[in-house]
Amino acid sequence: MNWGARVAEQIFVGGGGEGYGTPQGLLLKYANRHGLIAGATGTGKTVTLQILAEGFSAAGVPVFLSDVKGDLSGLARAGSEDFKLHGAFSERAATIGFTDYAYRSFPVTFWDLFGKAGHPVRTTVAEMGPLLISRLLDLTEAQEGIVNICFRVADEESMALLDLKDLQALLVWAGENAKDLSLRYGNVSTASIGAIQRRLLVLENQGGAELFGEPALDLADVMAVDDEGRGRVNILAADRLMSSPRLYATFLLWLLSELFEELPEVGDPDKPKLVFFFDEAHLLFDDAPKALVDKVEQVARLIRSKGVGVYFITQNPADVPEDVLGQLGNRVQHALRAFTARDQSDLRKAAQTYRDNPAFSTEDAIREVGVGEAVTSFLERKGVPGMVERTLIRPPSSQLGPITDQQRGDVIAASPLRGKYETRLDRDSAFEILARRAEQAAKEAEKAEEEKEREFRNARRYDPNRETPTRRSRKADDSFGEAMAKMVVKELKGTTGRRIVRGIFGTLFKGR
Numbered sequence: 001m002n003w004g005a006r007v008a009e010q011i012f013v014g015g016g017g018e019g020y021g022t023p024q025g026l027l028l029k030y031a032n033r034h035g036l037i038a039g040a041t042g043t044g045k046t047v048t049l050q051i052l053a054e055g056f057s058a059a060g061v062p063v064f065l066s067d068v069k070g071d072l073s074g075l076a077r078a079g080s081e082d083f084k085l086h087g088a089f090s091e092r093a094a095t096i097g098f099t100d101y102a103y104r105s106f107p108v109t110f111w112d113l114f115g116k117a118g119h120p121v122r123t124t125v126a127e128m129g130p131l132l133i134s135r136l137l138d139l140t141e142a143q144e145g146i147v148n149i150c151f152r153v154a155d156e157e158s159m160a161l162l163d164l165k166d167l168q169a170l171l172v173w174a175g176e177n178a179k180d181l182s183l184r185y186g187n188v189s190t191a192s193i194g195a196i197q198r199r200l201l202v203l204e205n206q207g208g209a210e211l212f213g214e215p216a217l218d219l220a221d222v223m224a225v226d227d228e229g230r231g232r233v234n235i236l237a238a239d240r241l242m243s244s245p246r247l248y249a250t251f252l253l254w255l256l257s258e259l260f261e262e263l264p265e266v267g268d269p270d271k272p273k274l275v276f277f278f279d280e281a282h283l284l285f286d287d288a289p290k291a292l293v294d295k296v297e298q299v300a301r302l303i304r305s306k307g308v309g310v311y312f313i314t315q316n317p318a319d320v321p322e323d324v325l326g327q328l329g330n331r332v333q334h335a336l337r338a339f340t341a342r343d344q345s346d347l348r349k350a351a352q353t354y355r356d357n358p359a360f361s362t363e364d365a366i367r368e369v370g371v372g373e374a375v376t377s378f379l380e381r382k383g384v385p386g387m388v389e390r391t392l393i394r395p396p397s398s399q400l401g402p403i404t405d406q407q408r409g410d411v412i413a414a415s416p417l418r419g420k421y422e423t424r425l426d427r428d429s430a431f432e433i434l435a436r437r438a439e440q441a442a443k444e445a446e447k448a449e450e451e452k453e454r455e456f457r458n459a460r461r462y463d464p465n466r467e468t469p470t471r472r473s474r475k476a477d478d479s480f481g482e483a484m485a486k487m488v489v490k491e492l493k494g495t496t497g498r499r500i501v502r503g504i505f506g507t508l509f510k511g512r
Contacts, residue, residue: 011055013048013332013376014393016096021357021389023097026052026330028059028271030379032309034300034327038317038350039334044372045313046071048332049277050396052311053233056275057106062223062231065277066238066252074399075233076108076411089395092372096392104397107226108233110412113251114210117237118412120421122213125161126154128254133167135292136208136250137199143192149185150174159430163213164200166430171197173434206244211251214425219262221417223274242280249283253296256310260299263306273307281312282319297323317353318346325353329385332393333375336366354388362388 011031015023026035037052039045050072053063067073080103081090093101110118125133130151134144150170154161161167171193174181178188203209222234241248256276266273278284285293300310312320312328316336320328331354338344351363354377365375369390376391403411412418 011052011059012098012394013051013055013378014096014374014391015389016392020096020392021359024376024378024386024389024391026055026378027380028061029268030329030383031056031061031275032269032272032304032307033329033379033383034304034309035311035330035332036317036320036325036328037311037313037332037334038315038336039374040315040337042371043334043369044374044393045334047372047396047400048334048374048393049279049311049313050075050398050400051394052275053277054106054397056272057231057233059271060225060229060231061272061275062225062234063275063277064222064234064236064255066236066241066248066279068238068242068279070237070239070402071400072235073108073110073403073408074396074401075106075235077399077403077407078105079103079395079397079399089400092392092395096394098394101395102397106233106398107228107230108235108411109221109224109415109417110235110237110408112237113241113247114207114237115422116240117408118235119415119417120210120424121217121236122211122421122424123216123251123254123258124214125163125167125212126151127216127258128212128250129257131291131295132250132254132257135253135288136246137196137203138246139196139199140192142187142189143196145186146171146174146188146192146196149181149188152185153181154430157433159433160428162427162429163431164204164209168197168200169431169434171200203247206247207240208244208247211247214427215421217255217421219258221420224416238279245280245283245286248280252278253284253292256299256303257295259308260303260306263303263308265305266307267305269307272309275309275311277311277313279313281314282316285319285321293321293324297321297327300324300327316346317350329379329383331377332391333366334373335369335371338367355385357388360390365390 009029010025010027013024013026015021037045037048046069049065053065053072053075056063065072079089090101092098111121112118113121128136130144130148134147137143139147150167151161153159153174154166154170159166159170161170174188175190175193178190178193181188222232224232226232238248241251256278259274259276263273284296288296303310311330312324314320317325317333333350333354336343336347336350338347347366348363351361351366354362354375356362362375365388369375372393374391374393375388377388378386380386
């Protein structure tokens with residue numbers, strides 16, 4: 001069967017062979033109805049993700065996916081008979097009737113939050129928003145309230161929140177003005193502010209500061225096609241990012257939310273505008289507050305009308321909340337291992353979510369399928385769930401496994417985005433605005449001090465016994481700006497303008 005001739009309609013996933021069902025394909029018209037790729041470790045989830053990414057790219061649909069293990073970089077190079085397992089892939093293609101199987105590469109754009117294994121990817125604190133910032137820092141309700149106050153003040157005072165030092169500076173200001181803010185917005189505890197600052201320090205130490213700043217990611221760059229009309233495959237290097245799972249999950253949720261907010265309604269397109277793969281999906285929901293889970297459910301329910309398909313990849317369907325799971329119409333279920341009573345319960349629940357096939361037991365099939373096999377169900381005409389089938393997954397056309405560092409470097413160097421994101425910008429924002437206000441307040445304070453001393457000298461001409469004023473005689477309620485300014489000005493008068501100054505904002509301020 002020549003599935004290549006039908007690429008405009010669907011993506012061939014697999015099928016065929018003795019004991020297996022009819023060929024299975026994902027209809028592009030229903031690809032924005034979301035999906036699930038599940039199964040135990042080592043059962044073939046990554047290869048399934050790879051072939052779906054290939055299929056979408058070939059159909060002109062851009063893809064965004066995270067590469068947790070580094071294996072998906074092989075999408076950038078064509079497979080070959082000399083590479084491991086590819087000979088067996090040719091045999092698999094013949095078995096399932098994949099007559100137009102061929103090796104080919106796909107247009108890949110590499111991204112990396114840390115800027116090492118791809119183009120740097122950033123957002124601003126303001127774009128992330130108080131809800132996701134609070135989720136990222138694992139804040140309490142009271143602490144989240146303070147973050148919301150800071151965002152409100154920044155908006156009212158026209159202070160841009162771009163990077164972490166902006167947020168840290170505003171928190172210091174909030175602490176110094178806690179009394180006034182409490183009268184307006186409710187209790188602002190300095191202890192809570194201190195706790196938030198400590199969480200920001202931990203995030204900074206984990207490399208999270210790299211995520212915030214400018215130039216921020218332009219969504220158009222992840223929704224591009226190449227000169228041949230193939231959708232670009234955007235691969236986020238997540239191997240290092242996985243050491244900070246909350247940062248990983250929050251970033252992907254932010255990107256999904258941005259797509260939801262920015263893209264126009266398109267109804268039911270013939271194919272998606274973008275497909276988003278969320279690997280290790282359980283990290284999104286582990287210990288997530290209800291408000292966040294509700295937000296994910298809302299985005300998943302509504303974003304399909306923006307032409308975006310979301311596919312969750314996880315070991316067990318039970319990792320995904322039922323309200324979200326119920327919206328995932330296209331499913332590839334690799335083997336689940338039932339070693340415990342809980343495993344067996346999860347297996348039964350997974351089997352019950354499929355449309356039964358009288359030819360076999362779905363529960364038994366999920367338990368028995370081998371590596372490279374799966375139980376599949378895709379939406380059919382009019383969006384009806386297809387009958388569950390045992391399926392031999394088709395082989396990938398691109399290289400199985402990672403490419404070399406040199407090959408990755410060559411892809412990055414040839415990228416149309418080269419140079420756009422590599423140089424970090426630091427425009428005028430909350431940190432600089434508050435620093436200027438502080439410096440101005442310090443100058444005014446110094447001027448007032450000098451005026452007082454002149455007045456004393458004049459007065460002492462007539463009263464030699466008058467005590468000399470000291471700086472300690474100043475009122476105890478000096479403004480935040482005056483106190484802050486003295487520290488800022490003192491540090492900025494260092495012997496070298498390039499030295500790193502540990503400022504009052506609890507961050508690193510590099511002199512220019």
